[in-house]
Amino acid sequence: MLALRLARGAHPLVQLRRLLVAAAAAGTGFLLLCTLAYAMEHPGAGSVLRLAWCVAPIAATVYFAVAVARTDPGTRPRAGLSAVGLGPARLRVLAAISTAVACALGSMVALLVFLHLRGDLSGLPFDGAAAELLAAERPLPLAAALTLLTVVPLAASATSAAALRPRSAKAGGVEEPAAPAPAPSGLPWGVALLAAGLAVETYASGRGGGPGGGLPMPGGADGNPAGILAGWALTALGLALAGPGLTYLCGRVLQAARPGAVRLLAGRVLQEEARRIGRPLGVVCAVASGAYASAVLYAGPRPGVGPLTTLGALLVAGCAVLTLATAAVEARQSRADTTAALLRLGAPATMLRGSAALRAGALTTVFAPLTWLVAELAALPLGR
């Protein structure tokens, strides 16, 4: 009940974030139900693979839900709640509950839309618009549908509870300056994985996996050897691992060589927030390079992209971008005290905005060419 009460009184922007989580969960739930419908229609080997492809949107949704749970002001340790015994440990439970509520809401919407499009629920436009696609003539196995729909809420709430476990004994309200975060160490690993991924991909395509020789892609564009997919996965993992290290380096370069106030603040903040910003940024880059490569892949004389593939791709891309935005909000929240102190000193608000813009610009100048390069290299073997 407390979770609901806290959720009810929240700021509209916080509600919007929760609503976005619900929307992502709805999209993922709908994809899962469509996979179920396909499996009912075509009981064969292909449906397992389709289900496996749903892992990507599920992972993206869970990732986004955890990022939102982190920024949720309701789950932040607060001096008042801490005093009445509602410390970080109990707040973790609250976070898990509110994440589960948002995701369950999304799953409900997915089920309603699915039933509606099948024609089971009537009285609205588009009744049974996709009846034959969604296996309307067969009864829906309720247990299977519910199992699929509980995957996202359970995974999201369990992950957010794990992610929010109290790391230190720091209670809310105690203002002690935190020790500077050590430099992220993932950069060499990230670069190594990136290179390995590109190499695997090139090697696999060089071996010439003929049509029909490998895993089918969603949307019918089959004939891609598993090697290319493994290469893609390695590349994406490498980018996500290299993100924090690259961000840290960006900050380090920004504040080097006799900085003024703007460069000093921008660089140091970037160094401090490298982990928080860098990881989602790396994921966004990985998704972007994947999108570029798949654009090249589907541009060829192959079957077009189905609506469900588009939905899945949109879910993954949207969740990645929204997670980055949420991480930026989280970084801003954690620096609110310092910003207030700077404003009291008379720091112009334009200077603070300029510093933020400088940070964004530096990250863009580093990550945009990198993404483009990785995408070009990844798409190179596909184009042949």
Place this chain on the structure above:
Amino acid sequence: MVAPPDNDVLWARALHVTHNGSPALTGVSLGVREGEILAVSGPRGSGKTTLLRCLSGQLLPQQGEVWFNSSPVHTMGPLVRERLRRDRFGWIDPEPHLVPELTAWENVALPLMLRGGSHRSAKPAAQEWLERLDIGGCARKRPHALLQAERQRVAVARALVTTPSVIFADEPTAPLHRADRAHVLRTLTTAARSHGITVVLATHDPELAALADRAVTLLDGRRVKTVHLPDTDAPPGPGPAAGAARASEAGTAPGAGPGAGPGPSDAEGRAACSLSV
């Protein structure tokens, strides 16, 4: 609009401020003379911080006027007030509020750099002030590695480094022990006197208020002449906070300011006293 007296660097008349409906200041007037150290004393919740925020242009009073060097602060736009704070005022919080990502000397040099000073010129100035406050050895440490007293001294150095016209110190020694307290305050007052800086010092501690040239006492958002606390020998913490303050107009105020206006504010002060007894 009445022009303020010429010898006052800061001058406030009949300030009225309410925080979300609850009155914080009701008709406070005062003048701060050039180069003096003025203590604003009073128990917690008596409106000291609100008064300082009004005087420094962070908060606009709902009624009343604030003049700085014959220019009206209460009619300035937010950008002009921001520049005024940056160029002419210094501010010390009860908590140090240092930027955690910057080292001690960078924190001190930040106001100079915000004013457009170069890195090259700001560094020796910051280092010099740190030396003067006996924390030259901490220059390269980050705030997390400093003791609370050292942090507060860094904050004092940050306020002094630009040699502003006025420094507003809002309970600058609140989180410190008594030994550190005296030291921090002594360094602040010495530096202010040697550089001709005006200091407005908010404190609930009568001992600290005694270090100032002049003291102004607030009680429940009104200016009163003196406050006799029930037991002045008691340790300074809980005594004033208990709010058992008894004010009497018979006591001698250590010099009522010329802008203090003996009319309405005193009457309001008396009203407050009779209420609080």
